[in-house]
Amino acid sequence: MSNSESDAYVRFDHVQKSYDGETLVVKDLNLDIPEGEFLTMLGPSGSGKTTSLMMLAGFEPATHGEIYLGGESINNVPPNKRGIGMVFQNYALFPHMTVAENLAFPLNVRGMNKVEAEAKVKRALEMVELPAMADRRPAQLSGGQQQRVAVARALVFDPKLILMDEPLGALDKQLREQMQYEIKHIHENLGVTVVYVTHDQAEALTMSDRIAVFEDGVIQQLSTPDDLYERPMNSFVAQFIGENNKLNGRVNQVKDSVATITLDDGQKVSAEAVGIDNAGDLTTLSLRPERVEIEPDDGQVDNILSGRIEELIYLGDHIRTRMNVAGNPDFIVKVPNSADHKPLVEGDTVRVGWKSADCRALDHLAS
């Protein structure tokens, strides 16, 4: 099969994977990753993202389809000949070797001479800011330090592709955020291609050039982070990425990609038509909490409903307001903590509104 029409560095071509011969874990995966991209496979557990990564690394054979690396099919190439650096979930640093020995391992197996290897190990340790840790055992390092060593070990033999399998899952929140930036900077400085697997959407949004959202063995949407957040193409993506309010209803009419919808409680709203075709279809509206106005000024919004304030949570920079709107008791509104924001009292009924362009009518999701 020819690959000439694509300049993708990594290419999944109709890849399928089944473990038991009865169910497909990965269903017809097609994905092109250009050189130098930071691509994240994001999805809940069991969505097929890790399996896809393992097939790329060579630890799981594809049941069907071809995987290309730099234009060559690598289906029959063993993992040690693929030249892919990999960072594992629990780092997989060899406990019986020192940090320096761990880093030298990929160089030794490639038969690099000792002096050159030592210099490379030193440089790699400097890159992750751990030059003093060379003689320590992995068990003597903190979680964050082990993480950095694992990244350094995956990079030390200059692979052009790095795979990361939930590498930050074991770290605490603060360290995780710090490591996100460090990995992002390493990627920017070295220009390597990174395929990153995570179930943490904040992590994916922070680091990635593009995100592939996996669910049920299928890529639901492949976009840049802002596109994914602001223009989800289906209800799963809208729910999975960021906070989302959903309102169920039925389509009245679609005109110029603006749909008029009758909500379940009979109120009418308009929204951008994305995942709907015909009048009469069931639909689920997706609306981000920060795009909802409480007591909007005249002309500011296209849709105005009334809602009852159920709960107020003070979060410093904003006030998280849980409301009952159009029969949805979990309708969240983020009210910015500005000096002139409207006074909110639990139990009050207020008007809420939003622009049609901020509300997307997607495929119906039974609540």
Next chain:
Amino acid sequence: MADTTAADNSQYKAAALAALAPQTGKGPLTTADGTPLKAALGKAQRQARIRAFILVAPLLAFILITFIAPIGSMLFRSVNNDSFSANAPALSQWFDQNPGIVGVPEDEAAWAALAADLRIAKKERTAGQMGTRINYDLPGSRSLFTKTGRRADKLEAPFKEAFEKVDKRWVDPDLWGVMRRGSSPNTASFYYSAVDLTQQPDGSVVAVDEKRAVYKDIFVRTLILSALIAGLCFLLGFPVAHMLATVPTRYANLLLILVLLPFWTSLLVRTTSWIVLLQSQGVVNDALDALGFFTLMQKLALFDPMQQAGIIGSTGRLEMMFNQAGTIIAMVHILLPFMILPLFSVMKTIPPSYVRAARSLGASQPRAFWKVYFPQTIPGIGAGLLLVFILAVGYYITPALVGGAKGTLISNLIAFHIEKSFNWSLAAALSAILLVIVLIMYWLYDRIIGIDNMKLG
């Protein structure tokens, strides 16, 4: 309410400040009321310690009474045997008073003391016991004592001639040398015997006659066979343990039951079934015969060399029972679980991501195994080898049943001296040497691998 809280607080602060004050100096830390911190801590922990001790006290007492004390007294026998000194008090006293006299004494007092001891021995029927210890060094001496004991009442002065008349052996200088040594209950002679040495009548220590030397060879055989058995268990057990650790859990549990199944069967049954399988008219030989193995060997002209090497016995069948081969086969089978279990428990804790990481870093499968997987199994290998070796060194039933003459181990000799020859002191000396060997192995293991690294499961 607010006032009292404030007052409490200020009081608390004052106490805290008082507690802090001495800490700024060089003195030991104290608690808020001025008692030393260490004393306060000890007091606080004492009760927990006492409670913990009371919980273990019954077991401790049980072990002390039923285990440590009997073993201690048994080992004490190896350096202490009073069968002569207790039954010949008068002569022992004479030996004490005349330390310089070597050989047959001319002093009539010695002979009189011996006669007096034998008279008491006759009355109390202890002449045999008196001769037992002398008999260890000079075989046949026991009958000399019993015989003379029977005639003790008829012995009259001059005693030396009287004794000589009863039996010429009484004027053997060797006998007197042995009796002098026997007059003290404390002795190292059983240890000499246990390593095929003997103490000459003049006190010098020499090797025993080659025909009578048995123990050293059997010690060496025991160590070599145990090492061989441990090695074979390792070779057979490692792949099994690896499979157990890597197959899905439901299969692993089933396989683990199969590994443990032998533990549910009587050791005797298992050993006997090996006899049924491996004896010259047994299942394996019959099967080989039916398959034409022996005719094939004859055609290949290998039959005669094999017979000369002792692989094929006089019956024309493979000799796999009642020799070292039998001991090795049966003991490897019996001790295999003790190798597999520690290996399994270590391998189970090694995540597959290590080998995967090694592979992704460019190592081939053998290299990833050898450089990354294998070093991490060493605690299990060490534990398994040590366990199997120590168990094999002291193994008794299996070599006794299937070992024949060439496959017996040191424990069979210990049992022989306890049950048959009643030389408990020698049995104790052999056991003590065995114990020392095991402790040396343990020490070596600690030096090379480290006891802290051992994982038994």
